[in-house]
Amino acid sequence: MKSIICALTALALLSTNAVRGEGEYKLIKEIPIGGEGGWDILTIDSPAHRLYLSHATKVVVVDLTKNAVAGEITDTPGVHGFIAVPEVDRGFSSNGKENKISVVDLKTLKTISKLDSGANPDAIVYDPKRGEVYVFNHTGNSATVIDAKAAKVVATIPLGGAPEFAAVDSGAGRVYCNIEDKSEVVVIDAARHEVTAHWPLAPGEEPSGIALDAAHHRLFTTCHNKMMEMVDTESGKVVGSVPIGTGVDGAAFDDGTQLAFASCGEGVTTIAKEETPQKLTVVQTLKTERGARTMALDPMTHRIYLPTAQFQAPPSPSPGASPGRPTIVPNTLKLLVYGPADAAKP
Numbered sequence: 336m337k338s339i340i341c342a343l344t345a346l347a348l349l350s351t352n353a354v355r356g357e358g359e360y361k362l363i364k365e366i367p368i369g370g371e372g373g374w375d376i377l378t379i380d381s382p383a384h385r386l387y388l389s390h391a392t393k394v395v396v397v398d399l400t401k402n403a404v405a406g407e408i409t410d411t412p413g414v415h416g417f418i419a420v421p422e423v424d425r426g427f428s429s430n431g432k433e434n435k436i437s438v439v440d441l442k443t444l445k446t447i448s449k450l451d452s453g454a455n456p457d458a459i460v461y462d463p464k465r466g467e468v469y470v471f472n473h474t475g476n477s478a479t480v481i482d483a484k485a486a487k488v489v490a491t492i493p494l495g496g497a498p499e500f501a502a503v504d505s506g507a508g509r510v511y512c513n514i515e516d517k518s519e520v521v522v523i524d525a526a527r528h529e530v531t532a533h534w535p536l537a538p539g540e541e542p543s544g545i546a547l548d549a550a551h552h553r554l555f556t557t558c559h560n561k562m563m564e565m566v567d568t569e570s571g572k573v574v575g576s577v578p579i580g581t582g583v584d585g586a587a588f589d590d591g592t593q594l595a596f597a598s599c600g601e602g603v604t605t606i607a608k609e610e611t612p613q614k615l616t617v618v619q620t621l622k623t624e625r626g627a628r629t630m631a632l633d634p635m636t637h638r639i640y641l642p643t644a645q646f647q648a649p650p651s652p653s654p655g656a657s658p659g660r661p662t663i664v665p666n667t668l669k670l671l672v673y674g675p676a677d678a679a680k681p
Contacts, residue, residue, distance in 0.1 A: 359675050360606060360621050363638065366402050366670040368395055373663060374642045376416035376458065377631045377670075386631065387417040387426070388642055390668065394428055396444065397670065399633065408444050411437050416459040418468060420483045427468045427481065429456035436470055436479065438486045450488055453477040458498065458512075462525055464505035469523075471498035471512060478512070480528055490528040494521055500586065502547040502554065504568065511568070513542035513556055520545070520556060520566065534571035539564045544586025546595060551612045557583040557597040563607060565595075565615045575615040579605040587632035587639065594618070598641055600628035604673070623671055638674035 372391025379386050385405070386397040394417045398405040408417070413432025419441060420426065426439040429452065436450045453475025460469050461483070468481040476497060480490040496514035498521075503510050510523040514533075518540045522532040536542055539558035546555045547568075554566040557579060563586070565575035582600025588609075589596075595615070597605040604627070606619040627641035645667040649659030 360604075360619055360639070360673045361676055363672045363674050364402060366397060366404075366672060368397075368404060368642070368668040368670060369666045370395075370668055371663070371665045374629070374644075374668060375414070376629055377640060377642060378416065378418055379631045379633050379640070380419040380421060381633050381635045383419070383421060385419065386640060386670070387419065388670070389414040389416055389428070402672070406444050408437070408439055408446070410446055415457040418459045418461050420461055420468065422463070422466070423484050425483060425486065427459060427470070427483070429459045429470050431455045431457060431473075434472075434475075436468075436481065448486060450479075450481065450486070452479045452488075453491065458500045460501045460503050460510065462503045462505055462510065464508070465525055467525070469501060469503075469510055471501055473497050473499070478510075478523065492523060492528055492530065494530060495533070496521075499543045500545045502545045504547055504549050506549055507568070509568075511545060511547065511554055513545050515541050515543065518542060518558075520554065520571075522571075532571060534566060536564055536566070536573060538562065539573070539576070543584050544597065546586040546588035548588050548590065548593075548595075548609060550590065551609070553609065553612060555586055555588055555595040555597075555607075555615075557586045559583060563595065563597045563605065563615070565609070567612075574613055577605065577607045577615050577617045579603075580620075582628055584628035585630040585641075587630055589632055589634060589637055591634060592637060596630060596632065596639060598623070598628055598630035598639075600626055602627060604630065604639070604641065621673060623673070627671060636674060638672055641671045641673070642668060643671060644668040 377388040384399040394408040396406045417428045428437040453472030455474040457473040458471045470479040478492040496517040499513040501512040520534040541559035544557040579597040580599030580603040585598040587596045604621040626643040645664040646661040
């Protein structure tokens with residue numbers, strides 16, 4: 336009898352782990368990128384099987400069917416992010432060092448024109464319902480709104496602080512954006528192009544990544560005090576949180592699996608399950624590599640992609656001087672690809 340009870344208990348634990356997805360993600364492959372310089376935001380056009388990775392002064396285009404570099408978009412100084420808008424065969428990049436937005440032909444990868452933005456354009460998202468691109472100006476404390484079809488700036492929205500990542504809720508007619516220096520989320524009315532609410536994130540501090548579960552009215556925002564917070568988009572209240580690693584930057588949410596991800600520069604990605612709209616539970620602490628702080632999710636394959644590279648220690652500082660930062664070893668940039676165990680099978 337005792338052995339039967341033990342067996343049933345073990346079976347129950349296995350079933351619980353399977354539902355939560357514990358231990359499910361594993362390394363599938365690495366995609367070499369190469370080149371020199373740093374990187375920042377990456378985005379995926381899932382139907383086109385393309386990934387766009389910002390890399391120093393260019394955007395690297397990766398073919399996700401071949402898992403190889405397919406081309407690059409040049410003349411994007413200090414690029415932070417790129418978003419593809421297939422409906423108009425154009426893409427838009429945020430060029431931080433020239434305070435401009437490149438308008439790019441998705442077929443040729445050539446720049447068509449450049450638009451003025453606020454200071455240090457950074458994160459970039461697309462609202463398909465209104466056909467508008469939002470570029471968030473980090474030191475300009477504003478958002479530049481672009482009509483994607485006309486390729487023209489239609490509004491500039493003051494945000495009252497330094498914006499980080501953003502998420503679009505087309506059904507609600509809203510755009511949500513983390514304000515890093517105020518530890519809050521601002522709510523933008525997409526029709527009126529103005530901020531309508533400020534939601535404090537306490538106890539979360541210095542939010543960076545953000546992701547949306549539109550069906551259950553939940554935001555997931557990743558904070559630098561090692562927390563992922565779940566926010567109710569109807570009340571604006573924090574309704575749950577889980578611990579994450581240090582040096583977080585990115586976030587993602589998979590509607591198909593109800594998993595939320597927080598990519599952290601220390602070399603871990605925290606994976607949490609939205610068990611109910613009131614319950615968020617860590618199901619896996621995925622070991623990645625140092626520097627893998629940004630990420631993108633492919634909702635079709637459930638795979639996540641994280642860029643990183645090798646680092647070398649800085650020279651020893653002179654007496655009394657602060658230690659320098661590690662430098663990136665040239666030609667070591669790569670994409671780490673993780674996914675569910677069954678996705679790793681050939």
